Amino acid sequence: MNIFKKVGSLALILAITTTSILGCSSADKTAAQETVTAFLDIIKSGSSENIEQYASEEVTSGEFVKSFDSEYLIKQLKEGLETEEVDQDTNAKLDELFGSISGMVSGYEITKVAIDKKNSATAIVKINTTFPVNIFGSSETRSKVEEAAQKYHDEHDEEISNLFKDLGEDEANKELYKKRIQVALDTYNKIISESSPETYAMVFSLEKNTETDSWYVTDISSFDSSVKGKTEAATETATTGENSSN
Numbered sequence: 001m002n003i004f005k006k007v008g009s010l011a012l013i014l015a016i017t018t019t020s021i022l023g024c025s026s027a028d029k030t031a032a033q034e035t036v037t038a039f040l041d042i043i044k045s046g047s048s049e050n051i052e053q054y055a056s057e058e059v060t061s062g063e064f065v066k067s068f069d070s071e072y073l074i075k076q077l078k079e080g081l082e083t084e085e086v087d088q089d090t091n092a093k094l095d096e097l098f099g100s101i102s103g104m105v106s107g108y109e110i111t112k113v114a115i116d117k118k119n120s121a122t123a124i125v126k127i128n129t130t131f132p133v134n135i136f137g138s139s140e141t142r143s144k145v146e147e148a149a150q151k152y153h154d155e156h157d158e159e160i161s162n163l164f165k166d167l168g169e170d171e172a173n174k175e176l177y178k179k180r181i182q183v184a185l186d187t188y189n190k191i192i193s194e195s196s197p198e199t200y201a202m203v204f205s206l207e208k209n210t211e212t213d214s215w216y217v218t219d220i221s222s223f224d225s226s227v228k229g230k231t232e233a234a235t236e237t238a239t240t241g242e243n244s245s246n
Contacts, residue, residue: 028115028121028208028215029113029114029115029121031213031214031215032113032115032121032123032206032208032215033110033113033123034215035054035206035214035215035216035217036110036113036123036125036204036206036217037110038053038054039051039054039055039204039217040108040110040125040127042054043065043068043105043108043127044105044107044108046068046069046070046071046101046102046103046104046105047069047070047071048060048065048069048071048072051065054216054217055216055217055218056216056217056218056219058218058219059217059218059219059220062220064202064220067133068104068105068127068133070098070101070102070104073101073136074098074101074102076136077097077136087178089182090178090181090182090185093182093185093186093189094185096185096189097185097188097189097192100130100131100189100192103130104129104130104131104133105127105128105129105130106128106129106130106197107128108125108126108127108128109125109126109128110123110124110125111124111125111126112124119207119208119210120205120206120207120208121205121206121207121208121215122203122204122205122206123203123204123206124201124202124203124204125201125202125203125204126199126200126201126202127199127200127202128197128198128199129197129198129199129200130192130195130197131191131192131195131196131197131198132195132198133198133200135188135191135192135195141187141188141191144187144191145183145184145187145188148183148184148186148187149180149183149184152179152180152183156179160172160176163175163176201222202220202221202222203220203221203222204217204219204220205217205218205219205220205221206218
């Protein structure tokens with residue numbers, strides 16, 4: 001299942017800019033907002049280092065954090081390579097892709113913080129990305145990579161045949177594998193470069209640690225599932241066309 005979905009209703013956009021509930025503790029509200037800000041600053045950095053200081057283990061190891069953790073995403077992509085022996089051109093394409101991943105989050109805005117009850121709070125957040133989060137691992141992306149690979153084979157059929165004649169099966173397969181990596185990287189980079197920015201609306205749930213008098217994030221869900229009373233975690237929510245940043 002994809003993590004975020006695109007929604008752009010006027011009701012949603014109006015709702016996420018509503019002022020916070022009256023009568024809540026100003027100090028608690030400020031402290032909760034500071035926790036969310038620190039958490040989001042780490043997300044924006046493309047890392048997950050020290051994020052456990054601001055969220056529960058369920059959140060820090062969950063799909064939301066992994067979706068924005070460039071180190072995790074890059075590691076996953078590298079693990080998909082069957083060889084570390086790549087040429088200069090392939091390394092350049094890898095660097096381009098990894099740079100795009102590291103800069104995925106362009107900004108964020110905390111539009112509302114409310115103290116729901118004693119030691120419990122929620123924050124509504126808009127996260128801006130330079131391209132849709134669900135590009136990686138989506139069936140559409142896989143299809144495009146497969147189509148590009150097939151096109152390469154069709155257009156270089158004679159060249160591929162000569163590789164097997166000149167190098168033998170083992171060496172030819174190694175060279176062909178390198179070409180496939182380049183085709184896949186070209187496809188990823190092309191998809192990202194042609195993508196439009198997205199803005200995702202999320203609801204952060206927080207609890208207060210009474211011993212340390214600090215707040216931490218215990219759950220992240222999509223805005224639409226939260227207002228409908230569902231409990232699914234971080235299911236696809238995006239409001240396109242928003243350009244606010246932090």
